[in-house]
Amino acid sequence: MVFRPGFGPARPAREAAIETFGEAAARRIAKVLLPAADRERLARLALPDAGHGYDAFGLHPAWVALSVGVGRFLYDYYFRVESIGAENIPASGPAILAANHAGMLPLDAAMLHLDVLRQSEPPRLARPVADWFVPLLPLVSTLFSRSGVVSGSRRNVARLLESGELIELFPEGVAGIGKPFSQRYRLQGWTVGHAEMAIRHRVPVVPVAIIGSEEQWIELLRIRRFHWFGAPYLPVPLFLVPLPVRYHIYYGEPIVLHEGWKATAADDPTIVEAAAARVRQAVEALLARGLRARRGIFR
């Protein structure tokens, strides 16, 4: 068992009853936004609690409910997400979901997050791993961490995997989310961290292809000198809101990268690169399958 810092005895009733303004607001708004079925699924989620209702990364159930409540309108009505192969999401234990990334803003990560929550049985919460500059963004950093997002450092990912969590990684990173329209569905710089972590922590990698996100927003221009709060650049979109493209999320069969290797093989760059290439090929194959099956970007 992995020791969770701050994991302590339950709070006395009076202290547990004290709610901050944010917690109370999140709980009330979520109650209004969520239908009973979603509330029931959320109630079945096994969320870590470090003693005050939060986990060490800042996740809080009321905020998770709020993010699901807000996101479900995008999921159900705007992007009309269709899920294929969700039975490949492991029902328990640690795993890495490795997906393609695009669309200027990480709406694909949010849709994948919601899709895992909707499709997994028992319900699971995938923890998206964000780029290092995200914790610097005011409001966004707090909202993200309360909903389960963690910043992309090695120790954070390692701790989550050791705690048996499901994590959502985008090996393309910023290069992916900012890829030009002409490069859609072509995987950009594929980092190898996910393969290294999978071998080291002996966890499977589920390849995921997200069809639709790569056409949702077209970048008109990019202000490269904009670095407020650590942002790599400021994208200027062609439209104010994303196009209502239809999302199709394909889950591939889990890949066991650590098979035949010891955990120390994660230190060998050749092994790690070969493992990452396997995941990349699996994602590319799923993308090709999804694009072949699609009847149009809005259908």
Added chain:
Amino acid sequence: MNVLVTGASTPLGTALVQALLDLQDTAHVVGVGADPWPRELPPPGARFTYVQMDLTHRREIRSLLGGPRRAVGVDAIVHTALHRSVQAAGRRVHRLNVEATRALLELAQDHPTVRQFVYRSYAEIYRVAEDSPCLVGEDHPLEFAPEAPQWVRDRVEADLTVCSQMGLSPLRIVVLRCAELFAPDSGSQIYDYVRSRVCLRPIGYDPMLNLLSMEDAVRAHLLALRGTVQGVFNIAGCDTLPLSRLVAVTSRVGVPVPGPLLAPLYRLRRATVGTEFSYRMNAPRFHLGGVLDGSRAHSELGYEPRAPLSWKEVRRWLAEERPSLQSFRRRRRLRRTTAGNRAR
């Protein structure tokens, strides 16, 4: 076991002395403090001696371990004596924080009976940056920024001074990097922050904090003393919570303020009301947070936080304080001390 505890007049030192005396296998405890015999400490007896001493003088440290007290046969030293005030600076403060630690360690190494050296370090020595993980391990980078306040720089230096002797010294050395010890008069910046009825915090940020109770801090020191391992260990507390929740459970009013305004506002508050809290020192963790990862202490030292803070008691402490008058006096005293230190 005969134990020498420095900083015995501080809340942690006092609690540690009491806990050691409660143990059956403790033969004698020597408490060392800068103040006259504190009321909280037990009266002198066969099992306890209190020594009032200025640790900034090497000669006095020598007399502490040698001379007539050599007969006590000290087996272990627990060093907790570091200057608590963030506002205090100067050579004298550095002598206490760093030079005294170095001298005590050197003398302990040459001492015929001392076998263990336990050093109480601080979580504040870790660097907080945007690329830092939320969970801070023992291998996390330390804060070496030259612009860091002396309070931090001294602690980093003292910690590394002790760590550098691990494996080279005949002593078993244990460094306990403790999370924020949330108690009055313990030098806790966060405690001082919530002493004010209105707590300003950066708008858009709500970092995660980890707070340590006195009971857990004492237990960690006892485990370090009675264990067989040496090394550096993070000592996490039971209470992991965001800043906004801390403000709520302490019955304070939290006011989000744009980040750039916080430093001048807290400077103004310090100048008028007088507080120990330094926003400059806490700015990175008030934006990014960071929680100690206590896995190593759990697996090797057998330490697991068990005693959460009693928020009812915390609220009582805060209600009993008279911040303005106390702070004003403290500020005046501090100014004199700092001016004196700089002059020296």
